[in-house]
Amino acid sequence: MKREELADALRRKDYNCAQSVLAAFGDLTGLPEETALAVAGGLGGGIGGSRDEVCGALSGAELVVGLLYPHTAPNDLDGKKLVYEKAAEVRRRFLARFGAVRCGELLEREHSPEDWQQAQALGSRRICAVFIVEAVRILEEFLLEEGLCP
Amino acid sequence: MNRAELACQYHKEGYNCAQAVAGAFADRTGLELRQVLAVSGGFGGGVGGTHEELCGAVSGGVMVLSLLYPHLDNSDPDSKPALYARAADFRSRFLARFGNTCCGRLLETVPTEEEAAKMGLTKPCDVLIAGAVEIVEEMLAELG
Numbered sequence: 001m002k003r004e005e006l007a008d009a010l011r012r013k014d015y016n017c018a019q020s021v022l023a024a025f026g027d028l029t030g031l032p033e034e035t036a037l038a039v040a041g042g043l044g045g046g047i048g049g050s051r052d053e054v055c056g057a058l059s060g061a062e063l064v065v066g067l068l069y070p071h072t073a074p075n076d077l078d079g080k081k082l083v084y085e086k087a088a089e090v091r092r093r094f095l096a097r098f099g100a101v102r103c104g105e106l107l108e109r110e111h112s113p114e115d116w117q118q119a120q121a122l123g124s125r126r127i128c129a130v131f132i133v134e135a136v137r138i139l140e141e142f143l144l145e146e147g148l149c150p
Numbered sequence: 151m152n153r154a155e156l157a158c159q160y161h162k163e164g165y166n167c168a169q170a171v172a173g174a175f176a177d178r179t180g181l182e183l184r185q186v187l188a189v190s191g192g193f194g195g196g197v198g199g200t201h202e203e204l205c206g207a208v209s210g211g212v213m214v215l216s217l218l219y220p221h222l223d224n225s226d227p228d229s230k231p232a233l234y235a236r237a238a239d240f241r242s243r244f245l246a247r248f249g250n251t252c253c254g255r256l257l258e259t260v261p262t263e264e265e266a267a268k269m270g271l272t273k274p275c276d277v278l279i280a281g282a283v284e285i286v287e288e289m290l291a292e293l294g
Contacts, residue, residue, distance in 0.1 A: 014224045031189070035181065038220035039189055041233050042212040048237025053204040053251065054197065062198070066191035072184045074163035083191040087198030101203065 003027075004136040008122055011132050016044020021060025021135050028149065029067040039063065046103035055103045057128070057135035058094045062087050064139060068148055086146075093138045098131070106131065153287060154280040161279055162272050166194020171210030171282045179217035189213070196253025205253045207275070207282035208244050212237045214286055236289065243285045248278060 001009070007024035011017070018040035023033050031039075040060055046053040065087045071079035091101060100106045107127065115130050122129040143149030151159065157174035165173060168190040176183040190210055196203040215236050221229045241251060250256050260266075260274040271277065 014230065015221075016230070019221075031185070034220075034222055035185075037222050038217050039181070039213050041216035041219075041221040041230075042237030042240075043209070043216070044234070047204065047208070047212055047241045048234040048239075050238045050241060052241070053208075058197075059193075059209075062192040063189050066189050066193070067185075069191065070184070070188035071165070071169075071191040072187040074165070077164055080164055080166065080191075080194070084194065084199040087192030088200050089198075090192075091197050091200060091202075 003140060004133045007132050007136045008129065011129060012123070016041070017056035017128055017132050017135075018043035018060035018063070019056075020132050021057050021139070022063045024136055025064045025067075025139070028143070029064055031067060036063075051104035051107065053103060055094070055101055055106050055131055055135075057131040058091060058101055060132075061090050061094070061135045061139040065090055068143070086142075090139060090142055093142065094135060097134060097138060154283040157279050157283045158271065158273075158276045161276060166191065166199075166206055167275055167279050167282075168193035168206035168210035168213070170279045171207050171286070172213045173210075174283055175214040175218075175286065179214060181217060186213075201254040201257060203253060204251055205244075205256050205278055205282075207278045208241060208251055211240055211244070211282045211286045215240055215289070218290070236293075240285060240289060243289075244282060247281055247285070 003024040007020040010020040010023055019037045022040045023036040026033055042048050043059040044056040069083040069086050071083045095101050111127055118130045119127050140149050153174045157170040160170040160173045169187045172186045172190045176186045192198055193209040194206045195201055219233045219236055221233045245251050260277055266274045
């Protein structure tokens, strides 16, 4: 199953946007599905469904970035700088694609007819289904460029 | 060393705000410290040091609550709303205490390096990191 299909399948099972994206990259991160679902559980719908703060689909992608560029040693400023650069780049691409990164703002924006058609094709009345699939695609494209995504 | 001090110690070692908060609870969350630090690595400075978006100390705290009250099984209909309520409550408490949740806005309000030093803190954002840790602990105490 493709990662975007995996993420969409998780969304259909009522896992949140952040969980769906993070867990779909389990093959690359090595994080067991249960752990991925656990750690991202509160990052859905902004924070805890508040619709404030960052879109959970993007947060899910940023959790993957952290795992693939692990900054896990003390006083490793190069490691910190590297993961920050990659995280900022993924955010920039998501922002370029949708024109916003905050949950509530994304929900209020007008989206293209193509995006709404995609939501419908994904069996959802909510545009979030598209954010999830697109966050997976944006991250895959980025990781492909980085040589990290087979 | 209490958890707030441990979190500030991680921060001093160059870990970001999200890592510092999440790392300080690693013994309770069941994840290896290395995994906790890795997964939260991009959430410092409001996503990749952009200073946009949510303060990493809040992101780290939400990850801790998520690991402690995991939403894993949708056959339990309460699992998702229960975690969401806790995560949103944590965010509200942080907002009430610090007046904001956005990294860049908070940076305008944190003490200067000098003021922080007088408070015994090595970095200005330690105020937010220690605060986030204290709020998580306060919630855990209330929840038993």
